[in-house]
Amino acid sequence: MPRETNAAKRARAIEVCERLNRRYGPVECFLDHVSPFRLVISVLLSAQTTDAQVNRVTPELFRRWPTPAALAAATPEQVAEVIHSLGFYKSKARHAVEAAQMIMSDFGGEVPHTMAELTKLPGVGRKTANIVLNVSFGIVEGIAVDTHVNRLAHRMKLSPKTHEAEPLKTEQDLLKILPHEYWRDVNHQWIQFCREICSAKAPKCGECPLVDICPSAPGK
Structure with missing residues (x-):
């Protein structure tokens, strides 16, 4: 089987974002906070x-x-x-x-508002910094890849299987194929979707709005 082109991955990644944006629209941060x-x-x-x-x-x-x-x-x-x-x-x-x-x-x-300064704080890695920059300051430098985002990225085969255990590499893969305009909403929309449909143990493929473009769907 020929290796999939980056253009094909990019088209699929954009389609995922477009469909989930139509499904959810802007999704608020799931963590309660006022500052x-x-x-x-x-x-x-x-x-x-x-x-x-x-x-x-x-x-x-x-x-x-x-x-x-x-x-x-x-x-x-x-x-x-x-x-x-x-x-x-x-x-x-x-x-x-x-x-x-x-x-x-x-x-x-x-609270500092640059990636370099935020990641100096004890216990704060790139994922945390991405969320804080995005939600609190409207600065979009990357995509916060948590368990849910990582799962969907790999089920949609937007990142190599060898990167599945390394969220930072998965983030870099997504940043390479997704235009910047899509980065802001990936984290919260993909989390919402994975909680509702694409769960770890029992994904609801029969209800999935992405099933026709999902390389991991049953029968593919």
């Missing part, structure tokens, strides 16, 4: 944890420590008591406090 600082901390806490679980602990977290200055003065042990229902809560508590301390010491109490 860039609270979004940074919420996304940091969401690693390997559902957004719903994070949304259950952040009201008390931000009631106690509503600002970078307040959280910077907390101890990781205090924060861990509040977020103990989350996976990896001890390391997340430490990173949350250290991130708040760096926001205070290095950035004047304001």
